[in-house]
Amino acid sequence: MTQADPIFRCAIGDDVIEASIVAWDSEVLGAPVAQIDRIEISDNGAFAATLTEFERWRDALGCAFVSCRLPHTRLRESMQLEDRGFRFIEMVFCMELRHLDRLELADSDLQIVAADPADIPELARIAETGFRWDRFHVDPRLGAGFGGRRYARWVTSTLVHQQQRLLKIIKDELTIGFFIYEELPRQTIHWQLIAIAPTHVGQGYGRQYFLALLHHHRDRGFLTIRGIVSANNMPIVNLLSSLNFRVTKPQITLHWIRPGLTIS
Secondary structure: OOOOOOEEEEEEEEEEEEEOOHHHHHHHHHEEEEEEEEEEOOOOOHHHHHHHHHHHHHHHHOOEEEEEEOOOOOOOHHHHHOOOEEEEEEEEEEEEEOHHHHOOOOOOOOOEEEHHHHHHHHHHHHHHHHOOOHHHHHHOOOEEEEEEHHHHHOOOOOOOOOOOEEEEEEEEEEEEEEEEEEOOOOEEEEEEEEEEEEHHHOOOOHHHHHHHHHHHHHHHOEEEEEEEEEEEOOHHHHOOOOOEEEOOEEOOOOOEEEEOEOHH
């Protein structure tokens, strides 16, 4: 799959669906994976025809898996999708911290260093085994292997990605975890992927981990931090709230998987 892969758009009256192929996930799965990028339903009753056109596009490409993320208030859209075989998987919280420069931060015992190519195998192993609460692991129709491969590939891709950066969190010489971020305009950071090695989970590193990140960003002049956290991972939601993060935009995630297909 490449960036030139098909993009779908259908508008009938005021009803709109836009979708695209997700090259990243398609390559990991070995079959086309799509996502619904925009969906809007009016009261004019035309949505069934719009959704039928989307399904024809999906099936013509042989898509095995489709995802959709919606604002949590879009119940009409989510119900229509569930009528067509989509299933609710999770709620996520868009978390945001502002005015980082004004916060009083406790010190952290952890250090942050830029990862280099020699670190990739170790960090990819952490990514492959370090997640439990994300949408790819909680969906009972998906085997843990797909999600693990997806996150390991994400770590590896940072070597060539033009916007995303990979950092390693250490204590002395011990690797505690990793962190992938992207810089946005207006002195803003977006947290993309964060993991603590499974061997260090439950050892009290969580708060130290995030304090180290906040110090790292503030020292480099960033003022705002954004990220998305699954509501399944309430310990992290509560921890970030204690560090002055606020929930801004709850969203829901739905998955469609081709009937009879096993993804492992």
